[in-house]
Amino acid sequence: MSIRLGANQYGKAEVRIVKVTRDAPRHVIEDLNVTSQLRGDFTANHRTGDNTLVVATDTQKNTIYGLAREHGIGSPEAFLLRLARHFTGAFDWVSGGRWAAEAYGWDRIAVGGEPHDHAFVRAGRETRTALVEVDDGRTSVAGGLTDLVVLKSTGSEFHGFHRDRFTTLAETDDRILATSVTATWRFATPEADFDATYAAVRDRLLEVFAATHSLALQQTLYAMGEAVLAEQEELTSVSFSMPNKHHFLVDLAPFGLDNPGEIFFAADRPYGLIEATVEREG
Numbered sequence: 484m485s486i487r488l489g490a491n492q493y494g495k496a497e498v499r500i501v502k503v504t505r506d507a508p509r510h511v512i513e514d515l516n517v518t519s520q521l522r523g524d525f526t527a528n529h530r531t532g533d534n535t536l537v538v539a540t541d542t543q544k545n546t547i548y549g550l551a552r553e554h555g556i557g558s559p560e561a562f563l564l565r566l567a568r569h570f571t572g573a574f575d576w577v578s579g580g581r582w583a584a585e586a587y588g589w590d591r592i593a594v595g596g597e598p599h600d601h602a603f604v605r606a607g608r609e610t611r612t613a614l615v616e617v618d619d620g621r622t623s624v625a626g627g628l629t630d631l632v633v634l635k636s637t638g639s640e641f642h643g644f645h646r647d648r649f650t651t652l653a654e655t656d657d658r659i660l661a662t663s664v665t666a667t668w669r670f671a672t673p674e675a676d677f678d679a680t681y682a683a684v685r686d687r688l689l690e691v692f693a694a695t696h697s698l699a700l701q702q703t704l705y706a707m708g709e710a711v712l713a714e715q716e717e718l719t720s721v722s723f724s725m726p727n728k729h730h731f732l733v734d735l736a737p738f739g740l741d742n743p744g745e746i747f748f749a750a751d752r753p754y755g756l757i758e759a760t761v762e763r764e765g
Contacts, residue, residue, distance in 0.1 A: 488529050492581060494520035495540040498547050502556050510601040513556045514587040517563075519543040521570055522579040522618070536576045546570075558677035559584040559613035560624050560670075567615045567622060579617035585629075586611035611681060612667065626681055627667035633689065634661035634728075639697040659747060660697055661728035662757075664688065668711065668721045675717050684718075687711050700727050700757045708761025720762035727755035 496518045504511040521543070527533035550569060556562045563582040570577050588606035591598035609631035616623050639660035644652075668684060691710045697703045708721040730747040 488526050490522075491525060491529065492520040492522045493525070493540065494518065494580070495544040495547075496520075498544050500547060500551055500556075502551055504555075505601075508600050512589045512603055514589060515556065515559060515562070516585040516587070517547050517566075518581075518583045519547060519566060519570070520581045521574075521577050522581070523574075523577045536574075538570070538574055538577065543570075558681070559586045559611060560615065560626055560675075560677035563613055563615035564622070564624065564673055567617050571617055579619065582615045584613045586613070609664075609685075613677075614667070615673075622673045624670045624673045624675070624677075625667050626670070626677055626684075627665070628681075628685060629663075629665040631664040631666070631685070631688070632661075632728075633664060633692050634659065635693065635697070638695075641699060657744065659730035660700065660703070661730060661749075662700060662725040663728065664692075664707075665724040666707075666721055668715070668718045671717055671719050680715060680717065684711050684715060684721075687714060700725060700755070701759065704757055704759055705761055708759075712761060712763060720760050722758075722760040724756070724758045727757060729754060 498517045498519070500515050500517060502513040504513070521538060523536070525536060527535070528537050546569065547566065550565055551562070554565060563584055566582050567580060570580055587610060588608060589603040590606050591600075592602040592604050593599070594602070609628045612627040612629055614625040614627070636659055637657055639658050640656045641658060642654035642656060644650075644654075666684075666688060668680075670680075687710050688707050691707045692703060695703050695706045704723050704725055708723065711721050712718055729750045731750060732742060732744065733746045733748050735742045735746060
């Protein structure tokens, strides 16, 4: 039997880096969680423990810090592209890799009604994500977000689904629709205005979620992706993972009370999980 090493990658995961730009009285905070993984011919390292070609994971961590100091961060996508170009350019045997980041937002604390120059509170919204991969000389870039929690108190129905002897779910023409959106969008090229795209996509996702009269979470998901691709020509696809955060009407009759769609139980599990990619044909 012939045995060989299959696909592999290695690196340093979840490198937290906070950069404070303090060249003016009004400071700026950039906060990332970065993972760097290298791909290449590391057969000798795996089979015999030969570390000659190993770029230590600690070196990868230090490189993240060093390049952030030398060149700044900017958008997470641009920073990951800088890392990818460094590692694939500086080491001949590194043929590609995977670089991922989560970006955390900070809001300025208001003092006397005015945003403070150097006091911040962690933004309680979604987390921005980014991913760069290099394989066989081809660079792919994806942006995204996670934990974008949204809710509609009406404007959502669910009925007409298949029923069998195990079906107990009642049909409804008015329900709460809530989800935590994780979305990833892929760029056609590694050259784009990543910050502008992020802001535009986020706003469009929220607008379509709010404006779509939903007959199913799947329908809402598709409408969100379709709208993004219609407006953002630089994107090739949008992938979603959207759990259905169920809200069930509480039966208050045992207490002599009615419940005209006002009191709900928010169940955390189990939950429906809707996942799909909306993409351009071809």
